[in-house]
Amino acid sequence: MNVLLALAIGTTFGIAVLWLLRGSLWSLLLGLALLGHASHLLIFVGGGLAVAAPPLVAEGALAPAAGAADPLPQALVLTAIVIAFAILAFALVLAVCAGDAANTDDLDAYGGESQ
Amino acid sequence: MHWVIPCLVAAGCLIPALGRWWNGRVPLIASAVPAAIAAVSIWQQSLLAAGEVVQFHAPWVPSAGIAWAFRLDPLGNLFVGLIAGIGTAVVAYSAAAYSGDARLPRLHGALFVFMAAMLGIATADDLVVLFLCWELTTVSSFLLVGFDHQTEAARVAARRALLVTATGGLALLTGFVAISVVAGTTSISTIVASGDLLRAHAAYPWILGCILAGAFAKSAQFPLHFWLPGAMKAPTPISAYLHSATMVKAGVFLLARFSPVLGGTDAWFAIFVGIGATTMVLGATAAVAQDDLKRLLAYSTLSVLGLLTLLLGLGTPIAARAFVVTWMAHALYKATLFLIAGNIDHATGTRSLTALRGLRGALPATAAAGIIAAVSMGGAPPLFGFLAKETAYEAVFEAPRWAGLLGSLTVASAVCLVFAALRSGVQPFWDSGRGATPVLRALPIPMQAAPVALGTLGLVAGMLVGPAERFWIAPAALAINQSAAPTGLSLWHGFTPILAASAATLALGALVFTNRARVVPWVGRFAPWVATGPSAIWDAGWRVLLQGARWQTSQLQNGSPRRYVATTLAAALAVIAVGLPWGTIVGAVHEIAPFEIVALAAGLLVMGGSLITLRAPTPLAAVAALGAVGVGVSLVFLVYSAPDLALTQLVVEVLTVVLFALVVRLLPRAKTQTMGSHRPSAIVLATIGGVLMAGLSLLASQPGLLEPTSAYFELNSVALAHGRNIVNVILVDFRSLDTLGEIVVLTVAALGAVSLLARRRATSTGGIAP
């Protein structure tokens, strides 16, 4: 199974790279979104995979059942997902404003060197 | 002497701010300061000659062994005397020459700082202090050469002088650091005592090279000499002070200081003698061809600096003595001649030697000083310059090696200098064949008095050769070469080959002078090479460097974000590729983790969704495919026991899709939208990246080596943190600081977005100019 997930992560990352290198503002944003997915999955996989064993403690128990998934990577990924969302949302808005200023989708107008 | 230095620096910094006040009589009175220093120096010399040591020591950076250490020895104090004595004349002279000029305070400011720095060089007993003063002279010289910075020529000359001496400065710094590492101290007097250690060390050639590069750049030795004639753009009193009497001497002074440490080796002898002789000959011949009075003096200065280097290289006691005498004599007569050049320029408005003649009537005092200085420079008795030439001949003729060659080169150079002396010190006043040059402006008294005073000093020193030797020459020479030279200098010591050589030099010089109409053009044919050859190489080097810099910048920082991202990714992937253990990864492929049908679907959704974005017909379709990827990720979380993550990811994905859908309408229209081919380089990079990340995730899915710390959370979540959802407990309690940072990120993103969009609206309605 990890092979399939690894393939999925690799594909997503590779396609994110393609988008990032497309040279357009729009594709850059798509690339960043995909990059986020790839890295979140990678950390998640790194924490170990457990099926049907969420890190929850049953009512009245003191500890989760043995073999429960490691909760820490989940917390990290959760934090990362939300941060990535906020940053992506900001990047979208920034792209809107920068797009007004540059008035083109061509990324080469966004280098900041001109002027 | 130590407290004088900071006072002078402070004065130098204050003077420019005192502009209006400084433009009265004050500057003239201020010349009393260097005069007092000179007096103290003369008074102390007798004590020092008797063996007394004057020291000052205060900690500066004790943990690195660096101290504010000063030490007055006969050699240093001799330099102090010259710096302060000539400084007195220059301060008074420039106060008169620039009286009423709004730039005088800045000139004097830089001059005082410079004087402080020179005194520091003469007395420093710590490498760092010495270097501090050294760099201070570089900076103040830069400011003074560029004094007339409204003109482009002055700016170019200032920058060139700065870069050459700064190059030397950096070499010197490296050498100093190396010395301090080898000797384990920055104290100069300790280092001077540990010469054997340094000479035997493997790093000795490097150290010697660095120190020589630094000193030679400062003292304008071939091939770094070219900045000095260029520095004649500076005001004349500055040229007199910095570029003949003091700053250019700092280099040879430094070498003299370090000759007990680094000297006495074959390398030392070969380099010094080679470079010194080259500089001496080239400077002297180039001087012959000059028409500009100041440039002629500059080239003759080069020649003497070459001779001084040569003498240091010989390493014999009599050479050390000759070094000291030449050094003193040159400082006196060359400063005089520069001030005379300034007077002539001031009075007639020209420095062209073909235009100047018959000025003795209009400028009698200047003429008298000029003749004295010229006689000294030419090396005729009874002036100090004669003694300098005699001792130098004596040292060179008795050189340990190559005496014949060196001797003839020295005599030839001296002949040229006789010619230069006659041409600069005599000809402007005498040759009145076609009527005297008209005098446009009268000279203030201090401008007349200063050269006369300096010239007279040369005369007095020549007459009082006995005391001069006892108190100044012999002790200073002893500091350079630790075995004493025979005593008994006098103007007359019988008919010797040296006297014959001296006489021949004078005669030949006079002969050349009378035939100058033929000689000057002939020499002029190759003199330009001396002036421009190495400087052209230097300039070309900088040009190539700057062109290379522009090229690399246009390659790297070319303004294309696509290239930036590509380069950054490529570098990152290269680093990862190098570090991945591929064997382990291949092994991990065979291990099958829990297999779920839903997970298969999720993985395929992620993969398929990403692939579909590439082929999506419209931006919105691409967004939909992106959403599918997100849902797939959410499913993966769900299958692998992360309900919180799955839920969050799902809602986030919905919101992301909505955001993208909203934004796509506000973005500039995409020409290349989603279809079309990708660049081959992008495909290569994407493939490599994909493979690496797949490998990395296989590696990551290997079970960890150690028990994770999260076991603590599982054990204590309920008992101590009162929560059964461990992920949530981690977020709000165990690692709540992360979450606090996270909501700060969220909030800032929102605030920022709102601010940006508000500004956008204001711009589009014309509220704020873009």
Add this chain to the structure above:
Amino acid sequence: MSLLILRTASRYLFPLLLLFSVFLLWRGHHEPGGGFVGGLVAATAFVLIALAEGAPSARERLRLAPERLAVCGVAVATLSGAVGWFLGEPFLTGIWWAASPGESPVVGTPLLFDLGVYLSVIGVVLAFLLTLIEETK
């Protein structure tokens, strides 16, 4: 036609979603849920209104400007951390109060912290979406 359905649906869905979000927030300490998801769901409720009735209507229901709500959320979270600090514990130490001595505590600053997260997330999501919806008009 579809707008009409959306309007009607949003009117009924809005309170339900809001209630669900509070439920998620409350139970998050023990079951899947919590401030993040709760906040996201609550924000979705407002977004629904904004899509159906326009952004002003959503803003009206929210009362506070969303970005201010977000800042308030951070302030609440910071204050919850400061409670322990005022009591001499390190910053962000969880302080719990039990209903009666001996029982397991039910109310604590971590819950307050989660509330801060909840408010912050609502504010942030709405700040983005409402402004962008207004911008596309």
Add this chain to the structure above:
Amino acid sequence: MNASVVVAPILVPLVAALFGALGPRRPGYQRTVGLLGAFGLFVAAMGLLASVFVEGVIAVQIGDWPAPFGITLAADRLSAAMVAATGLVAFTVVLYSTAEIPDDVVTAGFYPFVHVLLLGVCGAFVAGDLFNLYVWFEVMLLASFVLLALGSGRAALTSSITYVALNLLASAFFLIGVGFLYGQVGTLNFADLSLKLGDPAALDAARPAALLLLIAFGIKAGVFPVFFWLPAAYPNASFAVSALFAGLLTKVGVYALLRVFTLVFPLEALGLAPGLLAVAAATMASGVLAAASQAHVRRILSFHIVSQIGYMVLALALVTTLGLASAVFYIVHHIVTKTNLFLVGGLIARAGGSEQLDQIGGLSQRRLGLTMLFAIPALSLAGVPPFSGFFAKFFLIRSALEADAIVAVTFAVVVGLLTIYSMAKIWIEAFWKPAPAETHLDEPLPRAALVACAMLAVVTITLGVGAEALWSFALATAEQLADPQEYLNAVLGDPT
């Protein structure tokens, strides 16, 4: 008491940001809160410095969860020095900004964003946990996005796209590295990592994480060949913001390199030192060459940041105690001097009407004060004694020579010459050359800005003339970094 000292540099900017964001949008109020917050941070930073100086490493377990399970904030000498420099920069830049930033930007939330940036920076300096460090990086990053985009003009907006894209790449690698490391070693606490990675097998397994972190921090620090975001973005922000960035942002990357590659991943054990040395040399050369071909004040200064980052990385890559000490000295010097130069650059642009060197001139005649204010940091950057930059260079060359890194010394020296060239260029063009047009701008320069620059100039001089204080501090810091036992004891408890 101890706990508060470490937490204060985080809490003060957080509270200042909250007050700014929740309070009225009046420019007066915003500026007052901004200035008070910055001053508060300065005081808190000095408090931390003093406490660490007296008591050694101070650690706080946030939420009272014992290390390595909860999040630890820890301040050793390095952290304290960085926070102290941040406090100084914060106060002077905010003071300067009160005279520069226009009302509409202030009411758009300028000061809260500045304080969040400072929060992120200080958080990163005291973080004792890798993921926490990531979070602070993001806090800092997002605030910097906003501050950059709020700069005036088209270029500020467009260049921020490059800035955002490249920094998000760095963040992605950072995040992947953290996740990978946790998967392999099962902990995130620096001290705990240090212990667990002492096992060669664990270190080997964690090697990919080390490389990912190296990439991430390298991008953040701005090393060759991943520095592009820096010169693209810095010259386009407002002057106060670019000064803040110049002083602090890349240094957080360098700090992370110093922290992680001494405490967590010893460079030598991973065999990364020679590679890093080469990167450092390339960074020094590439940055300074690029600077030499610019004719725009802040573009020159920005490329010099790249070059000087090379010096700092070089000092780290020597893997000697003396090298670490010179890295610390260099960083502190650079923070103060570079911030000052960017601020002075703003005054040059104001007095001359442009930052383009061919469009300005003659400042030395008209602006004596500005001339002095430029000369001090410029000489310091060029490495002229007795300013701080001289000792920074001196100690660096010395430690490189003692480590027999002759090539590194050669690079350091040649790059130093080109630095002098650049400073001389600005001087000659902006101060000496006659002004090209008769556009005399004779309005006096704002006093707050002059005072801010003068304060930093005084520090530059003090760090040079009083180099003993910083150097002995740096030596002790390097010893703390070279032997982490004191840090481990403070975080994990003394085993004895």
